[in-house]
Amino acid sequence: MAFDFATPVERRHPGAGLQHGGPSNRPSNWPSQKWHRYGEEVLPLWVADMDFISPPAVLEALRARVDHGVFGYGLVPDSLRETLCAWSERHYGWPIEPDWQLWLPGVVPALHLASLALTEPGDGVLTVTPIYPPFLQVAERTGRTPQQAAMAEPAAPGEPWRLDLAALEAAITPRTRLLLWCHPHNPTGRVWRRDELAGLAELVERHGLYVVSDELHCDLLLEEGARHVPLAVAFPELAARTLTLWAPSKTFNLAGLTTACAVIPDATLRRRFAAAIKGLVPDGNVLGLVAAEAAYGQGDPWRQALLEVLRNHRRALAERVARWPGVTMSAPESTYLAWLDLRESPALAGEDSPQRALLERAGVALSDGADFGWPGFARLNFGTTATQLEAALARLDGVLGG
Numbered sequence: 001m002a003f004d005f006a007t008p009v010e011r012r013h014p015g016a017g018l019q020h021g022g023p024s025n026r027p028s029n030w031p032s033q034k035w036h037r038y039g040e041e042v043l044p045l046w047v048a049d050m051d052f053i054s055p056p057a058v059l060e061a062l063r064a065r066v067d068h069g070v071f072g073y074g075l076v077p078d079s080l081r082e083t084l085c086a087w088s089e090r091h092y093g094w095p096i097e098p099d100w101q102l103w104l105p106g107v108v109p110a111l112h113l114a115s116l117a118l119t120e121p122g123d124g125v126l127t128v129t130p131i132y133p134p135f136l137q138v139a140e141r142t143g144r145t146p147q148q149a150a151m152a153e154p155a156a157p158g159e160p161w162r163l164d165l166a167a168l169e170a171a172i173t174p175r176t177r178l179l180l181w182c183h184p185h186n187p188t189g190r191v192w193r194r195d196e197l198a199g200l201a202e203l204v205e206r207h208g209l210y211v212v213s214d215e216l217h218c219d220l221l222l223e224e225g226a227r228h229v230p231l232a233v234a235f236p237e238l239a240a241r242t243l244t245l246w247a248p249s250k251t252f253n254l255a256g257l258t259t260a261c262a263v264i265p266d267a268t269l270r271r272r273f274a275a276a277i278k279g280l281v282p283d284g285n286v287l288g289l290v291a292a293e294a295a296y297g298q299g300d301p302w303r304q305a306l307l308e309v310l311r312n313h314r315r316a317l318a319e320r321v322a323r324w325p326g327v328t329m330s331a332p333e334s335t336y337l338a339w340l341d342l343r344e345s346p347a348l349a350g351e352d353s354p355q356r357a358l359l360e361r362a363g364v365a366l367s368d369g370a371d372f373g374w375p376g377f378a379r380l381n382f383g384t385t386a387t388q389l390e391a392a393l394a395r396l397d398g399v400l401g402g
Contacts, residue, residue, distance in 0.1 A: 003301075011051065012036065042359065045392050046365045046379070050253045055302035074286035077289065080293040080296075082098060084096070087297075091227070097265075101262070104261065104262055106260050110243075114180075117276030126179045127149075127182075129148050129373035130188065130374040135182070148373065150373075157328040172207050176207060178209060178211075179204060179212070182213075184215075184220075185334075186216075187369075189333050189338065190330075190332075201235040211242045212243045213242055216249070217335040221334045240266040241266070241269070242264075243263070247292075250335065253383075257285055313382040313389055314338070317380070321338075324345065324347075328340075340379070347399055353375075354369075366379060
């Protein structure tokens, strides 16, 4: 089956000129964070949602559910649990059980809930930077102590970022209880090497830490033939202290349906987490659960086609970055996010915020590296059509091209 990843989708004014089946001068009211935050003239390559229509199988399942017409409190269907079990075994070699799954309204709530469930006030919550911004807010928001360790920068332009195990261990204190881990890594796109993960596992075991492993981008590995290995599979000794987070949101472009799953093999840990979150989260999003089952059950052909599009976009972006003096990028090994080092760009010399400068001077919105704990960088989302990506890169040429 052919899928359309080339036709731009109108997201600022979807359905403009039509209302209730007839003509109108008013656009439909479907506001998008990505396309509305920065105004009409800005091209957005920032927040991590894609500009592609979701898989046809997902849309068909949602239409059928909407046609039913009743949206009462739902339950997680057994068929969804079995579908995720089959996906896990087929794609990761991990035969999980249906009762290991706790379905939640998103990964960001899960991070905060884990802190509340597994730590006490004042305990240390540790992560590595740069990192997806909500990680950096969990400790403060839950009354815990934030702890951070910096990754090792690339040894040379184009080389990968590395996990600095010495820095990670130096950040651990007697009060450290929880590690928030991102695997594959957002924003650098790293797929962690076995030796890096082995060192991490040893630290976790020796210091008795719990781990929340955010594996949201694990189905978007960009190297041909690459296969994701969950942390709890690579190191079975960690399974009793690990919550693995998955969601269809990034892979199948379903972020607004707020549906994710915590996979917790250890029964005691699972009961502890489930008891702590009662009353803090709503029941499952009935449409999100339907979409998740269709995505994991029937969406793989679409995903495979998407990966080829993203590989081409990554290649085009790398060629462009190579023309921008002082700008470097380690090619992401996963997902549709690129981490740009803008600190040596002569075009941005003297700018307090490269992201703000590019917004104002090029009309392109990127994510500010300062929000990830690393000022001077920016994250670029290339999960858009080739037409839209080229238009944004042409604008960036005008500022960064020297």
